[in-house]
Amino acid sequence: MPTQLEIAMDVMIRTFHRYSCREGDRFKLSKGELKMLLQRELTEFLSCQKDPELVDKMMQDLDANKDNEVDFNEFVVMGAALTVACNDYLVEQLKKKGK
Amino acid sequence: MPTQLEIAMDVMIRTFHRYSCREGDRFKLSKGELKMLLQRELTEFLSCQKDPELVDKMMQDLDANKDNEVDFNEFVVMGAALTVACNDYLVEQLKKKGK
Numbered sequence: 001m002p003t004q005l006e007i008a009m010d011v012m013i014r015t016f017h018r019y020s021c022r023e024g025d026r027f028k029l030s031k032g033e034l035k036m037l038l039q040r041e042l043t044e045f046l047s048c049q050k051d052p053e054l055v056d057k058m059m060q061d062l063d064a065n066k067d068n069e070v071d072f073n074e075f076v077v078m079g080a081a082l083t084v085a086c087n088d089y090l091v092e093q094l095k096k097k098g099k
Numbered sequence: 100m101p102t103q104l105e106i107a108m109d110v111m112i113r114t115f116h117r118y119s120c121r122e123g124d125r126f127k128l129s130k131g132e133l134k135m136l137l138q139r140e141l142t143e144f145l146s147c148q149k150d151p152e153l154v155d156k157m158m159q160d161l162d163a164n165k166d167n168e169v170d171f172n173e174f175v176v177m178g179a180a181l182t183v184a185c186n187d188y189l190v191e192q193l194k195k196k197g198k
């Protein structure tokens with residue numbers, strides 16, 4: 001039986017492909033697919049974000065090879081960066097509480 | 100309610116801290132903690148690996164700042180690399196099948 005960590009990695013892969021297969025290259029996210037993924041799958045993380053240009057900015061940041069699409073490697077970098085940001089916040093809170 | 104992707108990111112954070120708090124710096128994995136995490140949490144992924152020096156090699160690869168410990172950022176890089184490897188394998192299989 002897979003562990004929680006293995007399931008988490010599987011979720012990253014499945015989530016990406018659920019959106020990447022909708023239009024164009026089925027192994028890459030177009031801007032529209034990325035926007036839909038962010039809005040539906042990172043609702044809580046992004047709920048405090050009110051920047052209307054957020055998707056454009058994220059697309060520019062993530063699209064390392066400038067082909068106007070986000071491949072899986074670029075998507076994983078986003079997931080990693082968000083997870084590190086959440087962890088930094090958590091550690092800061094724990095240190096403040098002296099735990 | 101958090102989405103599956105948000106839960107996956109949370110699992111990464113919780114898994115790391117469950118092992119990092121055992122000895123030494125509680126926000127970093129020692130070699131012993133990393134070994135325990137790999138053996139218990141990545142059982143399926145690593146089941147085909149028989150290299151007795153695997154943990155030493157992974158420690159060297161992951162420990163970017165050479166302090167002989169793995170911090171959360173370095174751990175996330177490992178998770179990202181493994182996930183990309185799994186995805187590459189999946190995509191290759193899908194392309195072979197012509198799906």
